[in-house]
Amino acid sequence: MTDSNISSLEGKQHRLAYIPGLDGLRGLLVLLGPIIFHARPDFLPGGILAIDVFFVISSYLITSIALQEWGSTGRIDLIAYAGRRVRRLVPALLIAITSLALYLALWADKSLIARWTGSLVSTLSYSANWFEIFSGVSYFQQFDNPSPMYHAWSFAIEEQFYL
Secondary structure (H helix, E strand, O other), X not given: OOHHHHHHHHOOOOXXXXXXXXXXXXXXXHHHHHHHHHHOOOOOOOOOHHHHHHHHHHHHHHHHHHHHHHHHHOOOXXXXXXXXXXXXXXXXXXXXXXXXXXXXXXOOOHHHHHHHHHHHHHHHOOOHHHHHHHOOOOOOHHHOOOOOOHHHHHHHHHHHHHO
């Protein structure tokens, strides 16, 4: 490569190409992690690790987008980011919470109501991490019958970080 080619590349922003396979992998991880693992933990022992891999890939994508924005504008617009995040996450989160609330009211074992109701409310208020901390459930007890919204603590931590 000549010096003129190198100097012409220096001022250009390099954009990360869209990789559809990453979206497909994230979808598969969501299916394996919270859905199949919670529905049939005996069918997929260790399936909870799918959530960790999902977060790693998502963090990579979020960081890539932020770095591209920083490189092109010299700043990161947190309000625009929060708006995109709300449009992407809240509809699915509301469907999940509504579905779980209906299941809890109509079919679930009544012993789950107190814990899962707290989990639902704390998920809506983006305080699930604090609910898990103060719920009085030991580390080993949390695996006995966790709320399907258990993983919402990660959303809470992210939102609290942004605030």
